[in-house]
Amino acid sequence: MPSGPAVPTDRPTDRPGDAADDAARGAEVLTAPEIGRALTRIAHEVLERNKGGTGLVLLGIPTRGLPLARRLAAKIAEVEPGLDAAALVGSLDVTMYRDDLHRHPTRTIGATDVPPGGVDDRTVVLVDDVLFSGRTIRAALDAINDLGRPRVVQLAVLVDRGHRELPIRADYVGKNLPTSLTEQVRVRLAEIDGEDSVRIAGGDR
């Protein structure tokens, strides 16, 4: 669950270099190698918990959940020979299932693309960048419901920043990040933003 609006163009596009800009960019809490290590650990945890990669489907929630799901699939395919990374990954757009559509300007709808085998009787792992209120995940559970009936649904997130508004928890967490509500967590990924980093900005600091 991104902390800001889900529309990518609404994200501030801060560029490195300008010193005056640094306060606005906030403190870096995860560097590129740390993101890589967290994903490697999650990949192993997924395989451990599910006793291998049989019937595994990774559904990334656009925008930044999707590249994370792809990276996770590549790492899983590395350790578990015989799995095709591309066939593990799908994307799941939750825009049309959100409960806050009427409180925002129109959101752009992303693509939903399920791997060939579908989700019926599979182990579905939802992948997102930030877990915050839990409302995105609630919407995602509704969206999966319309696609089929998985055997089990699990949740992997890169950052859990707390402040849940629904009884939802993650099965795999890259980093638990205690935050205040006024702070903003910004996940940047090479595929979309050109660099890997997680920063925390705003608040009282």
Add this chain to the structure above:
Amino acid sequence: MRHLLSAADLDRATAVHLLDTASQMAATQAREIKKLPTLRGRTVVNLFFEDSTRTRISFEAAAKRLSADVINFSAKGSSVSKGESLKDTALTLQAMGADAVVVRHQASGAPHRLAHSGWVDGAVVNAGDGTHQHPTQALLDAFTLRRHLRGDADNPDGVGLDLTGLHVAIVGDVLHSRVARSNVNLLHTLGAEVTLVAPPTLVPVGAESWTSRTSYHLDQVLADQQPDAIMMLRVQRERMGGDGTGAGRTGFFPSPLEYTRAYGLDARRLALLPEHAIVMHPGPMNRGLEISADAADSPRAVIVEQVANGVAVRMAVLYLLLAKEKETTP
């Protein structure tokens, strides 16, 4: 975007965004469960003062697939036949709490009046007014054109693209056609080139000032310009009056047979089109008048697909108008 009244109101970015949204909507319609919860609790009123099959059903299907409540209103069998005015009908709908009003009216400008008079708070969607505009038809035509002529294996719907460089011939009763007017506006906005082909009696006054070319000779246009798509328009005899004498004659052309010879799409003219060209028709078709069975049933005809795309496009319009916070400025 607060209302959708005319295809001329859409700029290129908005139109492409609408088509991209329609493409995502179309993807959801291939699923087993087609219904989405997006507009739950919203009410859409279909206000139809004029007969319609596909547009009304299409809007109804679109609203229902997004879980909106649909109220259908047709002038026949309502208080309009007792002489109730548009204003009083609109105030009644407002009192019932309509979030969107889809209106078709025989008078050009009726949706504009409805949107700007303050009679209703909701979004107004023009589903065809007189001989003026039919924006959702133009959008579904643009969507169909883009999918067939701009899409490729990686991007079957042509998401993000416009129609730059495409050449479309719109043939037939341009004078009475709101579909032609909307398409001239929208296809030009999206970068396509449009040629109108019609007998001189069916070309509207002032058409030379439109963003399209005009020709009186169909064979010449097909041979010289090799259009990427040909859109046949219905001969709207109900709007032509009975100036002629019997047997389907009107004051606009000598006889139906002569019209078919000069402007009908048959197997011979179909063969003149380039290999990739598609045949479109907004429906309902007058088979044997503006289009022959050969052309209408050929594999290059996308007429049935246009109807399917209509649902996706109307879902996108309703989504973009209704799934957001209410705008207060008109």
